[in-house]
Amino acid sequence: MPSRKPAVLVARAVPDAVLQRLREHLEVDDNQADEPLSAAELSARLAGKVGLLATTGERVDAALLAAHPQLRAVANMAVGYNNLDVAAMTAAGVLASNTPDVLTETTADFGFALMMATARRIAESEHFLRAGRWRKWSWDLFAGAEVHGSTLAILGMGRIGQAIARRGALGFGMRVIYHNRSRLPAADEVPLKARYVDKATLLREADHLVLVLPYAPESHHTIGAAELALMKPTATLTNIARGGIVDDAALAAALRARRIAAAGLDVFEGEPAVHPDLLDIPNVVLTPHIASASVATRTAMAALAADNLIAALTGGKPPTPINPEVLAARPA
């Protein structure tokens, strides 16, 4: 007898236990070989499928939706969902979901660690040591910027931004300033002594600027040459948000000219390609989009994406929908 389970595509590898759980409820076409799918391959593999478990590498846009009118749900295994055209999905009656909360603390740990590695020149000094260039102790050998007691400037004060602010204020005695679309309620600001400032003030006063805002066309190149010019020459910039928020070419030029002291980047415009100008300058720490990558957290993200997909396709209540109005509009 043919399977009556809803058919789905899991676009990239997921933990085996999560795949097994998906298979209990759904007919799964998997990609445990983990080869990234081109747009054409994604579309071909989606033929006849009503669901997709996607990562940030798969783009779900109006063209894909038009080619697959049978699609009913896309579960993104990420909190950010700039790869999804949510308006087009809503118009097409396709439920979108993401994986908030389960990654907040892990991602904040990494953001803080990357900021510290950048300020204290950890990657640069390790490369120097490995290259056999360490001959003597010197008072200023890889002397970097102070972290404790300095000004932590956060652009994008959502869940992850606030978790980074907590680490800075409560763990390292940092003065926290932030800029966000909207100001936090006093109950959230007061325990951190966080001060809401305009973007120019944030850039001017930052000792360590950390970017945690979502990507949208409006946030493209939020940090470019003009913004970098406002920063202190001793300041650092850390980007764990999305590529495209920073103009990587302008940043490379600013780092090379020591317009700012250093940068830590986990995300890149056009990743996995990295702007070549960033690759040969010493004062930048580069990591391959791993801010949420602890084993426990990536497993929790995959499990939550699976829960969302299973619920959306079997009449349940998806835990973290992005466009829940789609469900409300479905016949009971």
Ligand code: DGY
């Ligand atoms: C997210 O969840 O948005 C991360 O960037 C993906 O790893």
